[in-house]
Amino acid sequence: MQATPAPAPSRLALYLDLIRWNRPAGWLLLLWPTLSALWIAADGWPGWHLLGVFAAGTVLMRSAGCCANDVADREFDRHVKRTAERPVTRGAIAPAEALAVGAVLALVAFGLVLTTNPAAIQLSFLALAVTLAYPYAKRVLSMPQAVLGVAFSFGIPMAFAAVQGSADWGWASVTAAVPPQAAWLLLGNLFWVLAYDTEYAMVDRDDDLRIGMKTSAITLGRYDVAAVMGFYAVYLASWALLGRSLGLGGVFLAGIALAAAQAVWHYTLIRGRTREGCFRAFRANHWLGATVFAGVALDLALR
Template identity: 55%
Template sequence: MGISWSRLRERIDLYESLMRLDRPIGILLLLWPTLWGLWLSARGEPHWMVAWIFVLGTVLMRSAGCVINDLADRNFDPHVERTRNRPLASGQVSTKEALFLFAGLVLCAFALVLLFESWLLIGLSVAALFLAASYPFTKRFLAIPQAYLGVAFGFGIPMAYAAQLGRVLPEAWWLLLANVFWAIAYDTEYAMVDRVDDLRIGIRTSAITFGKADVAVVMICYALALGLIGAVAYRIGLGWCFWAGLAVAAGIAAYHYTLIRERDPARCFKAFLHNNWFGASVFAGIALDSLVRKGFFR
């Protein structure tokens, strides 16, 4: 018996929702630090094929991360207003379907890694998979699981260095640390939205751990992220275009303070979504600096 096209379309829509392809902010927050690593490791001239492979790999791994996150939280999401209608939480997608989807996404991402024929990159990809798959469970016991998320979301940086240079320079690890602080900042804004529900069901988040200091800690983390990125840029000699981009990112962080200072959930969520422009500003500075160095604007 064949399956109708309408039924197939319905399943595909549910899988897209499970992977959050209809909400690309997660992909973008994973993509920007990966692009920082690609451009800096190649000193502004990454191979176009390497760039496209990493972009596709980012989409696949972020999608896989969403699936495993919902699998881990399938008994909690029905009790949270914002997540109760997700495919797994609502019972529209089965656990078995989600597991098959997760495995398929991971295998596709791993196939991309094999194209580089690099044992270093393969090893880093295994570590990245472990981080992505284990992060959802850290919310059970870590006081600040957002720090773990920052490592998972920033692991594309050392992978980019490994893919293009065959080794990981120290600057890559400093950039990864910068991403950890940035992730704590934006994901605390995200956690501030669900604070009441998370307290009720026993999930740990940085918004709960920081308590009344949450706004101050978010701003400190933005400052640390900007400082570390700036230190790496200074060490490798980036020019004024980069610093202009970093200044824009600092302005965006300052704007976020005006959004989160009253802890209004809707405005906190707006700040979280707005972090796309923080990451984009840093990348724009890096990319424009490389174009200026190559005389593109002469």
């Protein structure tokens, strides 16, 4: 007796797969540093409005980025075990349709930004440009994760702008709303992105070598594990120093210490360079970010 074929997935199911709805680790990695910056900028609770804008905006823009990334990488993804079944790659969603979904999500996110102030609105255009540039950075840069680091950290200056910005337009209002510490927090967070995205790249190293993709895992070679641990150290040390300079105290430093303990655990997962261990380490990174945020929020709440 011939087996009955499985029903084709609905368009909604395909769209949810396209934006990685069942894999929230990606947007959580953007959310925690953004919320940390939002709490720091507001010197505590930022209010429901800004919390909603940045939480929803983070999910929407990460989802839009997935759409653009899958279209740009569709010819590469078919040769990588982990990505071969993505909807665009396997032909279940046409590239134009995926881009249309991404555009709608980005427009909704932009609508949320419009409820803040001119400084945040102006920065949102830069954030979009970096997001769209990342998929193509993998063709030309030996460390494309650095571009991803900027994209995944851009919520930090936007949070400061949304809290501290005025009603004035022009880039002078942006620089007035975003203090130097915000730029340093972005730079420090970039090293966290380098750490976890190198772990991610270690999962696909063999496939990426075969198809000629450039990644930090390939560039770093046998120094990949040491580099990942160094990236974690720079991120946590820089945020500890910046947090102290911004008036955060012992509870915040306790959060940094707990995050450092998690980074040590990640070493035990990635030192063997197995696909399973590296992927597990990558997926666990949102807990590290959540720990840093908890330290920030609790420290400010207990003042």
